[in-house]
Amino acid sequence: MNEHLEACAGHASVRRIRTAARRTPRAVTRAIMLLLITSSMSACVSSRVERPISWSALAELPRAEADHRIAYGEHPDQFGELRLPDGTGPFPVAVVLHGGCWLSQYDLGYMAGISESLTRQGIAAWTIEYRRTDNEVSGWPTTFHDVALGLAYLATLADRYPLDLDRVVLTGHSAGGHLALWLASRRQLPSDGPPEIPEALPLAGVVGLAAIADLTGYAEGTGGCNKAAVQFMGGTPAEMPDRYASADPIDLLPGQTPVWLIQGALDPIVPVDQAHRYAAAAREHGERPRLTIVEGEGHFDMADPRSESWRAAAEAIAEFLKDDDHGLPRGAAGGR
Numbered sequence: 328m329n330e331h332l333e334a335c336a337g338h339a340s341v342r343r344i345r346t347a348a349r350r351t352p353r354a355v356t357r358a359i360m361l362l363l364i365t366s367s368m369s370a371c372v373s374s375r376v377e378r379p380i381s382w383s384a385l386a387e388l389p390r391a392e393a394d395h396r397i398a399y400g401e402h403p404d405q406f407g408e409l410r411l412p413d414g415t416g417p418f419p420v421a422v423v424l425h426g427g428c429w430l431s432q433y434d435l436g437y438m439a440g441i442s443e444s445l446t447r448q449g450i451a452a453w454t455i456e457y458r459r460t461d462n463e464v465s466g467w468p469t470t471f472h473d474v475a476l477g478l479a480y481l482a483t484l485a486d487r488y489p490l491d492l493d494r495v496v497l498t499g500h501s502a503g504g505h506l507a508l509w510l511a512s513r514r515q516l517p518s519d520g521p522p523e524i525p526e527a528l529p530l531a532g533v534v535g536l537a538a539i540a541d542l543t544g545y546a547e548g549t550g551g552c553n554k555a556a557v558q559f560m561g562g563t564p565a566e567m568p569d570r571y572a573s574a575d576p577i578d579l580l581p582g583q584t585p586v587w588l589i590q591g592a593l594d595p596i597v598p599v600d601q602a603h604r605y606a607a608a609a610r611e612h613g614e615r616p617r618l619t620i621v622e623g624e625g626h627f628d629m630a631d632p633r634s635e636s637w638r639a640a641a642e643a644i645a646e647f648l649k650d651d652d653h654g655l656p657r658g659a660a661g662g663r
Contacts, residue, residue: 379593379625380624385630389440390437391439391443393408393409393410393454395488397409400476404457404458407453408439409484410446410454411451412446412451414449416488416489416491417490417491418451419495420491421451421644422455422495422497423435423441423453424506424507426499426502426537427501428559429502430555435454438500440631440632441630450645455477457470457473457474458473460559465561466558466559466560467567467570467574470559478528492529495530496531496648497534498533499536500629500630501539501597501629504597508535508576508586508605512576530584532647534643536636536640537591537629538576540576542556543564544577552596580612586617587647589639590620592624592625593625602618606618619639621634
């Protein structure tokens with residue numbers, strides 16, 4: 328399986344394109360890169376990509392470099408990657424948060440494919456990196472402050488780039504889905520950490536991709552990522568009830584932002600009942616969350632731009648960004 332995907336991806340060609348990018352205008356480089364990725368992915372699709380896709384197969388997919396890498400803070404992990412569509416804008420924005428069980432060994436790189444895919448819909452992608460849990464430091468409250476800072480930094484980016492801050496959507500995968508839901512529903516930032524973070528921007532919606540929406544319930548599980556949730560929060564729900572109450576999206580209901588959850592039916596890492604529990608709780612609070620279960624796909628298909636899961640997510644993002652004045656972003660499909 329890995330050898331087949333490596334052949335499809337054409338890593339050597341990708342490396343040559345990246346080297347050439349230093350000497351080639353951005354628009355031409357993007358066109359060449361997209362042609363390479365599209366042709367290699369078409370070859371994979373024609374060979375029937377195995378679903379659910381594994382982490383190793385997802386990690387081996389070609390990754391288009393971002394247009395800009397921009398620091399939003401002083402720490403090396405406080406940066407984001409900005410990708411812009413072709414054209415003059417102003418462009419609606421998707422803020423993208425990666426997963427990886429909040430652990431430092433996983434970074435934003437694997438979200439490059441779907442972030443680039445958004446630009447082909449006429450949507451700018453601001454993909455945020457943030458400080459994560461390592462062997463000595465928990466994610467609380469550092470990670471929460473970082474993602475809040477990264478989101479607020481859009482106001483600064485809009486002074487330099489053609490971004491439409493009236494149309495902003497949050498999307499995140501797995502642990503990043505937890506952070507996206509938290510950002511969209513937070514009442515206040517954790518008090519025991521760095522102060523003075525700007526108010527959050529108005530959001531058109533949040534799209535959770537296999538999102539950990541019930542953090543307390545998840546931390547009580549026995550899997551590796553479940554145990555990482557305890558490390559991330561600096562203790563169990565019983566040991567740190569106030570932290571979990573401030574950090575758990577299901578406990579922050581009702582929120583103020585429309586939610587659409589996309590979930591693979593075969594996900595062994597974030598079970599489908601996470602999405603069902605959150606949706607049920609939201610309805611009890613008078614909200615109308617939307618939930619799409621994708622049969623035959625699992626956890627990592629969410630971040631594969633060739634997958635049915637990502638097609639559903641891209642449609643959800645486009646639906647949230649649609650309005651009477653602008654309509655759908657260029658190239659976007661209608662809502663499901």
